[in-house]
Amino acid sequence: MLSEFDLITEYFNRPRPGAAVLGIGDDCALLAPTPGMQTAISSDMLVEGRHFFAGEDPQRLGHKCLAVNLSDLAAMGAKPVAFTLALALPSADRAWLQGFSQGLFALADAHGCELIGGDTTKGPLNICITIFGEVTPGQALRRDAAQPGDDIWISGALGDARLALAGYNNELALSAQEQDAAGARMHLPTPRVALGMLLASQRLARAALDISDGLVGDLGHILKKSGVGATLDVDALPCGPVLATKDLDLRRRFMAAGGDDYELCFTAPVSSRAAIIAAGAQCGTAVTRVGVIETAPGLRLVDGNGVALALRLQGFDHFAGTAAS
């Protein structure tokens, strides 16, 4: 049986020095903020059976729980610096810990983001990461900064994670190949950190967020906070490659209100168009223009011909039902 301290030492302590003045092993970690920079902070808690299936592969889980936090930094345009990990585990299982820490650190190292502290305890599986990034004052991409006339942009592609969920839940029959391919988007999301940082540092975008609970619901937060409305061309949305083979109604619904996409949705002045396309190319991340911010409140969904669409959509709410239907 591993003790709490053996566990931390064996799987989570890594060679020093990293970014932090003081890392794991004291009452607090110590960071020396870069002079003049603001600290961006986000916390996400992932619960077994809610955010991931019981028995989920630990390596994928290690990736995902950090990815969703990196995605929050990306949505602010902040550069990742460090994170804490609080972990409740039913038991200190070596195989699980090894897989989890591998998935976690592979992604952390890819983004130069250091584990600086946290907590471990026994309990129903629960993973809480708090992440720290840095951003130049005035450059953070906030939800309240959209302006009428702004284009609405989406990074990457939408809907495959939602399709994978539908397969797992037997809402739809997927082939094993489809389930695997779509499942990879659900289990191994790619946080758009480089794109977010370029959008902020080059002052290309105004408002941004990451799409975790479904585009329509999440875009609604930008509209509400910015006091604006929008028209969204549902048929312009970039479709995940597996979902792209499915029928039109399903594509529209899963792109517009899927959930677990972890793509960026951002608004930007028309004058930024060419530079945004160049920034996307520089990061190897597709960027697609999908709508426009307007003065009139509310979100208007239209098809490729500009005709109003009445989709039955529902954003994800952790205290209401399950994902969109």
Added chain:
Amino acid sequence: MLSEFDLITEYFNRPRPGAAVLGIGDDCALLAPTPGMQTAISSDMLVEGRHFFAGEDPQRLGHKCLAVNLSDLAAMGAKPVAFTLALALPSADRAWLQGFSQGLFALADAHGCELIGGDTTKGPLNICITIFGEVTPGQALRRDAAQPGDDIWISGALGDARLALAGYNNELALSAQEQDAAGARMHLPTPRVALGMLLASQRLARAALDISDGLVGDLGHILKKSGVGATLDVDALPCGPVLATKDLDLRRRFMAAGGDDYELCFTAPVSSRAAIIAAGAQCGTAVTRVGVIETAPGLRLVDGNGVALALRLQGFDHFAGTAAS
């Protein structure tokens, strides 16, 4: 039924502005660090049935989950600034949320510590707070800074929280009055923030930590990190008022390895003695000298006559048994 967003708005959103540039409601919160200061960061995760009983009073729980994090800042000598709260709840229960947020914010406001973000989700009750403080570079009270000849000091009093646990677990029979009084120390610990800040800013102490898992085990971390040993006078330990009425063996065991004390244990040069007593008086916190740091490795427990004591002690380990016995 409350939705996730209603819940955040109703119980956790508070009037702006506070310390943060940007608080709850975006992908990240934004803090502007005080120029020249380091950021101290700690995370603690509290799990129902592990760190607190099922059905625990939510107001006390709101206090305690922030108190244990404030205690970590105190142990570094850092000034509290802000915190994030990630909360998994079986259901969005209004009475619970109201009590919890009251207990949480009463303590947060007393320390000028702002809730700047977090996460809420459905799941087995789990509360994860990550706290941020500030400390002048070079002044943080680390675990690796004890030196031979240092006095060992304890704030407040030890053992009543452990006594309360023994009562709840029917290890001991306590009167209702004893259970209430000792229970208050278990449920409503007092983080020694002002004392920790004075010890750091006046450079009175060298090493420090907060006693959460039992003095002997926690002091062991200082000894190991500092590469030193110590002699601890068990009979000099400050005894909680309820435990003080119990027999000597129980007093010794519960003070030396109780757990949930949330007092500071710190080391300091002999030259600091008068100033430490003055600092304790200034904060209204008792400070007691209980031992000495030595070159010889290991921790030697002695009684009031300096005679070696062989206590059967066991520190708390979250993956091994329960509290010390």
